[in-house]
Amino acid sequence: MDTRLSYFLGEVGRGIRRDVRRESVGDGFLKGVAMAGYRHVTRYPTIPTASVVDLIPASLGRDLTIRYQYGGWNIDATSLVAITAIASGIDARSIFEFGTYTGVTTRQLASACPSASIVTIDLPPTGEHFHAGSAFAGTEEAARITQILADSTTFDFSPYQGSMDLVFVDAGHDYELVRADSEHALEIVRPGGWVVWDDYTTWPEVRKCINEIAREHPVVHVEGTRLAALVAGTRSQGPDDDGGVTGST
Numbered sequence: 554m555d556t557r558l559s560y561f562l563g564e565v566g567r568g569i570r571r572d573v574r575r576e577s578v579g580d581g582f583l584k585g586v587a588m589a590g591y592r593h594v595t596r597y598p599t600i601p602t603a604s605v606v607d608l609i610p611a612s613l614g615r616d617l618t619i620r621y622q623y624g625g626w627n628i629d630a631t632s633l634v635a636i637t638a639i640a641s642g643i644d645a646r647s648i649f650e651f652g653t654y655t656g657v658t659t660r661q662l663a664s665a666c667p668s669a670s671i672v673t674i675d676l677p678p679t680g681e682h683f684h685a686g687s688a689f690a691g692t693e694e695a696a697r698i699t700q701i702l703a704d705s706t707t708f709d710f711s712p713y714q715g716s717m718d719l720v721f722v723d724a725g726h727d728y729e730l731v732r733a734d735s736e737h738a739l740e741i742v743r744p745g746g747w748v749v750w751d752d753y754t755t756w757p758e759v760r761k762c763i764n765e766i767a768r769e770h771p772v773v774h775v776e777g778t779r780l781a782a783l784v785a786g787t788r789s790q791g792p793d794d795d796g797g798v799t800g801s802t
């Protein structure tokens with residue numbers, strides 16, 4: 554049975570059992586329906602889901618080396634594997650990351666794509682609990698990483714227009730910030746390149762923004778991860794076209 558339907562029926566069933574136990578009529582049932590609706594909206598994507606292999610058949614069977622660090626604002630392990638598989642599967646040569654944080658993903662992508670140049674942006678130091686880019690400072694990958702310390706929502710992206718094979722959006726998570734970063738991401742990705750967002754399934758404001766973008770672009774939720782992704786230059790499916798995700802570039 555579809556996971557969402559079984560979740561819904563489970564919540565409603567629990568509500569009815571509460572009604573029976575309390576010998577009340579309808580209250581538990583209605584709470585069950587409300588809880589199922591809330592869980593659905595907060596937990597489940599409203600865009601199609603596709604596996605990394607569906608999206609990029611070339612990623613199948615690749616050996617990936619994952620250098621993961623748990624904690625803080627780092628990407629989760631499963632999503633790190635998926636974005637590594639995407640970057641490696643498309644053989645990305647130019648990558649832009651919104652939100653460096655300590656640089657775990659930056660270094661991971663640089664290491665998985667040995668021909669790639671990577672640009673990563675984070676706010677100038679403000680006495681935060683971390684040093685932006687500390688995970689790649691002094692490593693052999695650092696030579697291929699350009700670190701920008703600036704506000705991504707106001708930064709001038711014109712030098713990067715239409716040039717990136719892969720753009721990873723993972724900076725500010727408030728709606729206005731994700732919206733601004735996403736618009737910039739869509740400007741700097743090359744036609745046929747990929748935009749990937751973190752936290753689609755975990756941050757309501759990120760999801761809201763991506764669901765809006767999905768009205769015009771064929772964004773998919775990457776199965777088993779928090780990520781959403783699209784191939785630039787493809788269209789959302791309309792009544793008279795068969796646009797959509799085209800798979801490998």
Ligand SMILES: C[S@@+](CC[C@H](N)C(=O)[O-])C[C@H]1O[C@@H](n2cnc3c(N)ncnc32)[C@H](O)[C@@H]1O
Pocket residue numbers: 626627628650651652653654655656657658659674675676703704705706723724725726730
């Ligand atoms: C979730 S963390 C990034 C995690 C990182 N991409 C990773 O995969 O490990 C978000 C980062 O975005 C940065 N950030 C938030 N708002 C920003 C803005 N307006 N401009 C640039 N960076 C921003 C934060 O300082 C933080 O380091």
